[in-house]
Amino acid sequence: MKNKTAIITGGGSGFGREAALKLAQKGANITIVDLSEQTGQETVQLCKDLGVDAIFVQADVGKVEDVKKYVAETINHFGKIDMFFNNAGISGSGVRTLECSEEEFDAIVNVNLKGAFYGLKYVANEMLKTGGGSIVNTASLGGVVGMPTLGAYSATKHAVIGLTKTIAGEYGKENIRINAIAPGTNETPMVKAFPPDAIKAMGDAVPMGRLGQPHEVGNVVAFLLSDEASYIHGAVISIDGGSAAL
Numbered sequence: 688m689k690n691k692t693a694i695i696t697g698g699g700s701g702f703g704r705e706a707a708l709k710l711a712q713k714g715a716n717i718t719i720v721d722l723s724e725q726t727g728q729e730t731v732q733l734c735k736d737l738g739v740d741a742i743f744v745q746a747d748v749g750k751v752e753d754v755k756k757y758v759a760e761t762i763n764h765f766g767k768i769d770m771f772f773n774n775a776g777i778s779g780s781g782v783r784t785l786e787c788s789e790e791e792f793d794a795i796v797n798v799n800l801k802g803a804f805y806g807l808k809y810v811a812n813e814m815l816k817t818g819g820g821s822i823v824n825t826a827s828l829g830g831v832v833g834m835p836t837l838g839a840y841s842a843t844k845h846a847v848i849g850l851t852k853t854i855a856g857e858y859g860k861e862n863i864r865i866n867a868i869a870p871g872t873n874e875t876p877m878v879k880a881f882p883p884d885a886i887k888a889m890g891d892a893v894p895m896g897r898l899g900q901p902h903e904v905g906n907v908v909a910f911l912l913s914d915e916a917s918y919i920h921g922a923v924i925s926i927d928g929g930s931a932a933l
């Protein structure tokens with residue numbers, strides 16, 4: 688991936704950081720986009736420590752002006768965009784769907800769906816100018832099955848899969864290769880803070896008997912973005928220990 692450039696949204700934490708490290712190990716230069724300057728800059732430094740060039744752009748993916756900013760700063764610094772991990776997302780407060788407030792529903796749609804769309808629109812249009820590129824959208828297990836108490840989240844992740852499949856049909860001949868990932872529950876810092884018996888119970892519900900680790904998602908993202916995945920297009924890749932199979 689030497690001389691290739693990737694943009695990663697939500698790159699300050701979790702899957703975004705793990706994918707950044709994997710891409711940096713393969714030699715890609717990287718723009719890290721995040722709301723959090725502190726964690727975003729930490730990821731930038733970790734990438735630089737691996738010998739690649741990396742920049743941070745503070746942006747809210749749900750604001751179209753911020754999306755234009757992270758695209759413009761990437762073009763200014765690196766000249767082009769080859770890979771895009773369209774990943775930033777938020778979940779919800781965990782109430783049953785009919786109890787979800789309009790404000791919370793709007794906020795989740797704004798980041799998870801409109802933010803994903805804005806990223807696709809402005810990044811892929813740049814890719815089209817330079818002959819194409821590869822894209823991974825972060826959906827979720829909740830994008831392929833319903834997810835009780837996370838209705839807005841599940842709806843937006845189903846919609847991300849709809850965008851992925853539709854764009855795959857529209858732009859494949861112009862060398863935009865696009866896929867979605869559907870991770871199950873992972874041991875992110877938030878989950879790690881739960882009581883051990885709660886984590887065990889969540890793991891026991893998974894066919895493989897454990898939760899995922901964020902690097903297991905980062906590995907798949909780096910593969911899907913690479914030329915090794917050159918004929919995988921419009922796919923939804925489950926990374927969930929078998930949960931979607933039930």
Ligand SMILES: NC(=O)c1ccc[n+]([C@@H]2O[C@H](COP(=O)([O-])OP(=O)(O)OC[C@H]3O[C@@H](n4cnc5c(N)ncnc54)[C@H](O)[C@@H]3O)[C@@H](O)[C@H]2O)c1
Binds near residue numbers: 702746774825873875
């Ligand atoms: N953690 C899981 O178990 C899990 C499972 C399936 C899907 N997902 C999805 O994976 C993606 C990443 O999740 P994660 O677990 O790595 O979460 P995380 O909270 O560890 O990281 C998300 C990052 O996105 C950033 N972010 C949030 N809103 C943003 C915004 N509006 N603009 C820019 N940056 C923003 C946060 O600051 C954070 O650094 C999300 O889309 C999430 O819905 C997570």
